[in-house]
Amino acid sequence: MDFFKYQGTGNDFILIDDRDETFPASQERIARLCHRRFGIGADGLILLRNHSEYDFQMVYFNADGAEGSMCGNGGRCIVRFAHDLGLFEKETRFLAVDGEHYAVVTEEEVSLKMNEISGIDHQPDYSFLNTGSPHYVKVVEDVESMDVVAEGRPVRYDDRFAPGGTNANFIEPIGSNTLFVRTYERGVEDETYSCGTGVTASALVAHQQLGMNSPVLIQTIGGNLRVSFEVTADGSFNDLYLTGPAVRVFTGSIPDEFLAD
Numbered sequence: 005m006d007f008f009k010y011q012g013t014g015n016d017f018i019l020i021d022d023r024d025e026t027f028p029a030s031q032e033r034i035a036r037l038c039h040r041r042f043g044i045g046a047d048g049l050i051l052l053r054n055h056s057e058y059d060f061q062m063v064y065f066n067a068d069g070a071e072g073s074m075c076g077n078g079g080r081c082i083v084r085f086a087h088d089l090g091l092f093e094k095e096t097r098f099l100a101v102d103g104e105h106y107a108v109v110t111e112e113e114v115s116l117k118m119n120e121i122s123g124i125d126h127q128p129d130y131s132f133l134n135t136g137s138p139h140y141v142k143v144v145e146d147v148e149s150m151d152v153v154a155e156g157r158p159v160r161y162d163d164r165f166a167p168g169g170t171n172a173n174f175i176e177p178i179g180s181n182t183l184f185v186r187t188y189e190r191g192v193e194d195e196t197y198s199c200g201t202g203v204t205a206s207a208l209v210a211h212q213q214l215g216m217n218s219p220v221l222i223q224t225i226g227g228n229l230r231v232s233f234e235v236t237a238d239g240s241f242n243d244l245y246l247t248g249p250a251v252r253v254f255t256g257s258i259p260d261e262f263l264a265d
């Protein structure tokens with residue numbers, strides 16, 4: 005079976021064209037394919053399937069092999085994949101676990117529309133919101149030198165976010181409208197180079213807590229993204245877009261023994 009590897013600002017994914025629905029999805033198999041020593045290596049695996057009302061459907065699994073909530077960078081990567089497969093020309097609508105998404109591609113970038121966000125829970129030392137996946141966001145000093153795994157893992161498993169847990173983002177303003185964001189990702193159980201739903205959450209928190217305006221520019225370990233949005237009269241965020249590069253990095257074939265039971 006063929007596979008494709010894409011990355012969006014260093015958040016990397018195995019993409020499978022599963023329009024014939026023959027991929028034998030199991031948690032153990034997907035975790036093995038995502039393993040960086042015993043498999044292909046990736047932060048997640050994404051199936052592209054047919055859907056009668058959309059250009060395609062995205063089915064996302066975290067690196068631990070469990071089906072996940074929405075993945076923003078994965079969403080941008082599957083849009084690039086669908087474009088490479090010739091499923092649309094410039095604009096697309098597809099279905100993901102959190103509903104319909106619209107996206108537009110250029111040569112350099114994929115811009116993905118995220119769902120409207122109605123509220124952010126601001127606590128004294130952190131904020132929490134769901135941008136398709138749950139995100140804790142904390143403003144810190146010197147984010148580049150902090151130990152994201154040591155700080156993020158206890159938050160990910162904290163009782164306040166049980167039973168599902170949360171992703172944990174640490175953000176620092178590095179310009180009037182620019183943030184540096186680092187993320188501990190649930191389901192990868194490590195820091196990733198970038199997290200699209202996390203970056204989106206971070207930009208909205210930065211708007212409310214740090215006075216940043218749309219578009220908020222984001223630096224991650226894996227590259228640059230930007231988040232644009234409109235704020236409605238009731239304080240919700242709509243016309244929310246996550247924009248940045250999404251690139252095919254290689255193609256290959258999964259040996260039959262990996263796919264056999």
Ligand SMILES: N[C@@H](CCC[C@H](N)C(=O)O)C(=O)O
Nearest residue numbers: 075076077137191199200201
């Ligand atoms: N990398 C993702 C987030 C994927 C979901 C996350 N690991 C979770 O389980 O909440 C992104 O780019 O948004």
